[in-house]
Amino acid sequence: MAEYETHDYEVLVIGAGGAGLRAAIEASANQARVGVVTKSLLGKAHTVMAEGGIAAALSNVDERDNWRVHFADTMRGGQYLNNWRMAELHAKEAPDRVRELEAWGALFDRTKDGRILQRNFGGHRYPRLAHVGDRTGLEMIRTLQDYGIHAGMEVHMECTVITLLKDDGRIAGAFGYDRERGRFLLFRAKAVVLATGGIGRAYKITSNSWEYTGDGHALAYEAGASLMDMEFVQFHPTGMIWPPSVRGILVTEGVRGEGGVLKNSDGRRFMFDDIPENYRAQTADNEEEGWRYTQGDRDARRPPELLTRDHVARCILREVREGRGSPHGGVFLDIAWIKNRLPNGAEHIKRKLPSMYHQFKQLADIDITQEPMEIGPTTHYMMGGVRVDADSQMSDVPGLFAAGECGAGLHGANRLGGNSLSDLLVFGKRAGEYAARFAKNNGAASVDPQQIDAAAQRALEPFNRTGESPFQVQQDLQELMQNLAGIVRREEEMQHALIELRRLEERANRVAVAGNREYNGGWHTALDLRNLITVSEIITRAGIERKESRGAHFREDFPSKNDAVGRCNIIVRRDVSGEMQVIREPLAEMPAELKQIIEEMK
Amino acid sequence: MSNETGASTATFRIWRGNSSGGAFHDYTTEISEGMVVLDAVHRIQAEQANDLAVRWNCKAGKCGSCSAEINGNPRLMCMTRLNALPLTDPVTIEPMKAFPLVKDLVTDVSWNFRVKPQIKKFTPRLPDASDGTWRMAQADVDRVQEFRKCIECFLCQDVCHVLREHRLFEYFIGPRFFVNTAALDMHPLDTANRTADLRQNQGVGYCNITKCCTNVCPEGIKITDNAIIPLKERVVDQYFDPLRKLFRIFR
Numbered sequence: 086m087a088e089y090e091t092h093d094y095e096v097l098v099i100g101a102g103g104a105g106l107r108a109a110i111e112a113s114a115n116q117a118r119v120g121v122v123t124k125s126l127l128g129k130a131h132t133v134m135a136e137g138g139i140a141a142a143l144s145n146v147d148e149r150d151n152w153r154v155h156f157a158d159t160m161r162g163g164q165y166l167n168n169w170r171m172a173e174l175h176a177k178e179a180p181d182r183v184r185e186l187e188a189w190g191a192l193f194d195r196t197k198d199g200r201i202l203q204r205n206f207g208g209h210r211y212p213r214l215a216h217v218g219d220r221t222g223l224e225m226i227r228t229l230q231d232y233g234i235h236a237g238m239e240v241h242m243e244c245t246v247i248t249l250l251k252d253d254g255r256i257a258g259a260f261g262y263d264r265e266r267g268r269f270l271l272f273r274a275k276a277v278v279l280a281t282g283g284i285g286r287a288y289k290i291t292s293n294s295w296e297y298t299g300d301g302h303a304l305a306y307e308a309g310a311s312l313m314d315m316e317f318v319q320f321h322p323t324g325m326i327w328p329p330s331v332r333g334i335l336v337t338e339g340v341r342g343e344g345g346v347l348k349n350s351d352g353r354r355f356m357f358d359d360i361p362e363n364y365r366a367q368t369a370d371n372e373e374e375g376w377r378y379t380q381g382d383r384d385a386r387r388p389p390e391l392l393t394r395d396h397v398a399r400c401i402l403r404e405v406r407e408g409r410g411s412p413h414g415g416v417f418l419d420i421a422w423i424k425n426r427l428p429n430g431a432e433h434i435k436r437k438l439p440s441m442y443h444q445f446k447q448l449a450d451i452d453i454t455q456e457p458m459e460i461g462p463t464t465h466y467m468m469g470g471v472r473v474d475a476d477s478q479m480s481d482v483p484g485l486f487a488a489g490e491c492g493a494g495l496h497g498a499n500r501l502g503g504n505s506l507s508d509l510l511v512f513g514k515r516a517g518e519y520a521a522r523f524a525k526n527n528g529a530a531s532v533d534p535q536q537i538d539a540a541a542q543r544a545l546e547p548f549n550r551t552g553e554s555p556f557q558v559q560q561d562l563q564e565l566m567q568n569l570a571g572i573v574r575r576e577e578e579m580q581h582a583l584i585e586l587r588r589l590e591e592r593a594n595r596v597a598v599a600g601n602r603e604y605n606g607g608w609h610t611a612l613d614l615r616n617l618i619t620v621s622e623i624i625t626r627a628g629i630e631r632k633e634s635r636g637a638h639f640r641e642d643f644p645s646k647n648d649a650v651g652r653c654n655i656i657v658r659r660d661v662s663g664e665m666q667v668i669r670e671p672l673a674e675m676p677a678e679l680k681q682i683i684e685e686m687k
Numbered sequence: 688m689s690n691e692t693g694a695s696t697a698t699f700r701i702w703r704g705n706s707s708g709g710a711f712h713d714y715t716t717e718i719s720e721g722m723v724v725l726d727a728v729h730r731i732q733a734e735q736a737n738d739l740a741v742r743w744n745c746k747a748g749k750c751g752s753c754s755a756e757i758n759g760n761p762r763l764m765c766m767t768r769l770n771a772l773p774l775t776d777p778v779t780i781e782p783m784k785a786f787p788l789v790k791d792l793v794t795d796v797s798w799n800f801r802v803k804p805q806i807k808k809f810t811p812r813l814p815d816a817s818d819g820t821w822r823m824a825q826a827d828v829d830r831v832q833e834f835r836k837c838i839e840c841f842l843c844q845d846v847c848h849v850l851r852e853h854r855l856f857e858y859f860i861g862p863r864f865f866v867n868t869a870a871l872d873m874h875p876l877d878t879a880n881r882t883a884d885l886r887q888n889q890g891v892g893y894c895n896i897t898k899c900c901t902n903v904c905p906e907g908i909k910i911t912d913n914a915i916i917p918l919k920e921r922v923v924d925q926y927f928d929p930l931r932k933l934f935r936i937f938r
């Protein structure tokens with residue numbers, strides 16, 4: 086084997102977002118020697134962008150809330166495809182994880198009696214999201230970062246893992262390169278936690294950063310782990326659409342939580358026109374009641390703008406398709422109207438939604454206290470990911486754990502807003518704890534020099550070719566997925582996408598990069614491309630297999646639910662011959678007491 | 688400059704090079720409505736200079752990765768609209784100057800990550816309630832939120848002459864970390880005393896209140912007035928207040 090800079094850890098955490106940092110803190114607290122690898126600088130991971138809040142049934146604002154209601158809301162939102170055990174653990178443990186953040190220095194907005202304030206969000210029955218204005222993610226990542234740097238972990242910033250290493254079936258470490266100089270790095274580890282986030286860069290219109298190239302999903306797949314629920318890509322209903330260069334940037338759901346309403350070009354609040362059966366009892370049927378809900382009236386039901394994201398996104402698409410859209414192909418989101426209801430409305434908006442005010446003012450020359458925003462759906466979140474054991478977060482590969490957005494199970498067919506940040510904390514902690522335990526109970530593994538040299542050689546190939554630019558292939562891929570495996574899907578289109586993906590893969594295998602290995606954007610993109618293509622294929626194959634519409638997965642050719650496939654998760658993994666295998670796996674039977682909770686909360 | 692289809696172009700003069708040297712290169716590219724500088728840099732990277740080094744993450748002004756000097760002004764590339772710049776002349780884009788260059792627009796900001804652990808960590812008082820939680824008034828929380836908005840873009844570090852010109856990296860932690868210290872010191876629950884550190888090894892005395900840091904902060908934090916001056920006052924109170932001094936001698 087060639088010489089590589091080598092690091093030895095008991096637990097290696099890949100990713101320094103909320104999930105990775107929480108895992109690393111926990112593994113360190115369990116006396117493991119911990120290394121953290123991250124593609125960007127510390128504190129810049131996607132988690133920093135989260136706005137609305139962290140869902141936890143603290144019941145500070147409404148004492149009727151408790152873990153059982155949160156559990157039922159999460160399961161309903163996920164259309165019952167969720168792993169019930171994860172939903173249970175999440176609902177029970179989230180409050181402690183939030184309080185722990187406060188003990189580590191996070192400062193949340195307060196109730197009148199000085200406790201953590203909670204806000205309303207789509208799909209949550211009671212005000213449940215702990216928040217700091219609209220920059221909750223920054224508060225969370227900074228708190229974890231600042232606590233973590235005193236917790237004993239070693240951090241490798243701007244390093245990208247390109248392959249996981251195995252020893253006779255179990256995990257043995259990871260291999261990657263540092264972005265600054267382009268040198269290869271070998272990490273030997275007894276346990277590895279994947280916390281690499283999502284896949285949003287597979288689509289053209291997305292709220293996600295460049296890092297979201299599905300690395301963890303692809304690495305796990307290649308290492309033989311199973312992926313689950315990959316057909317469920319969440320399209321957030323409200324992304325910016327104009328001007329073109331900001332298309333996709335998120336407009337927080339908090340705008341609707343504060344009273345913002347959706348209107349079409351006729352000025353109609355079209356969300357009242359289609360309220361799904363299973364939400365009818367909890368949804369306001371008139372504007373007055375909806376407004377009272379946003380202002381904290383506990384007897385009012387929520388306005389239809391706060392229905393689940395999949396539904397709102399599709400309603401918007403319908404308005405646009407039927408010719409009632411806004412000038413640039415979206416609809417209107419109006420918060421300025423609340424000035425008619427609130428004295429000092431403009432000030433109120435600025436105080437409650439400071440970053441949104443700033444974002445529109447600076448990027449679109451729009452004053453949201455005066456005029457409506459133009460918005461449309463944007464690729465936002467991957468519900469699917471590495472299939473893990475609910476309690477330990479371990480995948481099918483012994484020693485390989487996954488937490489946060491790259492893991493699967495908690496959200497089922499659709500994630501509720503705020504349930505991701507709490508997911509990171511609850512399951513990040515669990516992954517860290519169980520990874521440390523695994524490392525203590527298992528001896529050192531050995532790495533395979535041949536596998537490593539082959540990975541290094543493959544990574545360098547783009548320098549030795551002449552050919553197309555990786556950026557072009559990436560753009561074509563994003564276009565393809567947006568058009569053929571987006572919000573509304575059809576069999577022929579997805580089959581066509583598979584054929585096109587083959588072509589893109591061939592092109593990706595021939596891309597060339599100029600220059601040397603130092604901080605080379607083209608090279609980084611060439612290496613990320615492989616992962617993007619792998620996850621795109623997985624999304625598409627899972628999407629073809631689910632011949633029904635459920636949650637975020639909408640099939641025009643199968644517009645309703647189908648119980649046969651509806652009682653299954655779709656699993657994708659690599660079979661012995663290296664082929665992609667798609668399997669339906671029946672849901673695990675839910676214990677009677679959890680079933681009863683769901684019945685009671687209907 | 689517009690052509691017939693309504694599309695127009697602009698020229699960007701981008702620094703290309705690494706620690707062993709470099710030069711400005713001019714790139715002309717198509718621009719469209721609403722574009723920010725980072726969009727133009729990306730377009731140039733995709734179409735003309737694949738190996739261009741540029742650091743970014745969120746493209747929404749939230750992560751503080753894309754700091755650079757645009758026409759000489761330290762700014763976030765993702766929050767600088769092209770229509771706010773004169774496009775008749777080339778737009779110059781350079782890396783931050785206070786930090787060592789890695790390549791093109793990317794600098795080595797790791798010094799900042801080494802400084803932070805030297806600041807005494809958050810040390811809360813005992814919980815107020817039996818369930819282990821605290822009670823805080825919104826007004827007390829609001830007072831520190833300004834400092835907690837910091838996105839660690841390090842633009843303030845870049846312009847501070849103590850670092851940029853005098854290069855006192857070993858003796859001075861810079862405005863970002865005074866903001867950090869203020870956030871901890873004014874945290875309603877914190878009990879640690881950071882004043883001795885501020886004076887002795889963090890060099891708050893080197894700051895001569897030029898306010899250059901405040902002027903570039905993309906988060907609008909009043910770094911000098913609200914963070915540094917109060918910290919300086921603490922140092923004065925603790926070390927130079929005659930009564931206190933006496934008290935220290937007798938102890």
Ligand SMILES: Cc1cc2nc3c(=O)[nH]c(=O)nc-3n(C[C@H](O)[C@H](O)[C@H](O)COP(=O)(O)OP(=O)(O)OC[C@H]3O[C@@H](n4cnc5c(N)ncnc54)[C@H](O)[C@@H]3O)c2cc1C
Nearest residue numbers: 100101102104124131132137138246282489490503505506
């Ligand atoms: C604009 C926006 C707003 C949001 N608002 C909310 C909200 O209000 N509430 C909520 O609950 N959720 C929200 N979400 C979702 C939530 O922010 C994310 O799902 C969550 O932060 C993901 O965290 P994570 O720890 O899994 O991954 P991330 O925070 O994305 O971290 C991933 C880490 O993995 C690293 N990494 C990736 N690949 C590699 C590799 N190959 N090698 C090494 N390192 C690698 C990255 O560098 C990064 O450090 C929002 C999302 C967006 C985009």
Ligand code: SF4
Nearest residue numbers: 847894896897898900
């Ligand atoms: S005010 Fe002080 S910290 Fe800020 S730039 Fe001037 S000298 Fe530096």
Ligand code: SF4
Nearest residue numbers: 837838840841843904
């Ligand atoms: S204080 Fe302002 S300028 Fe300095 S790092 Fe923080 S956000 Fe950037």
Ligand code: FES
Nearest residue numbers: 745746750751765
């Ligand atoms: S890319 Fe995040 S601040 Fe500019």
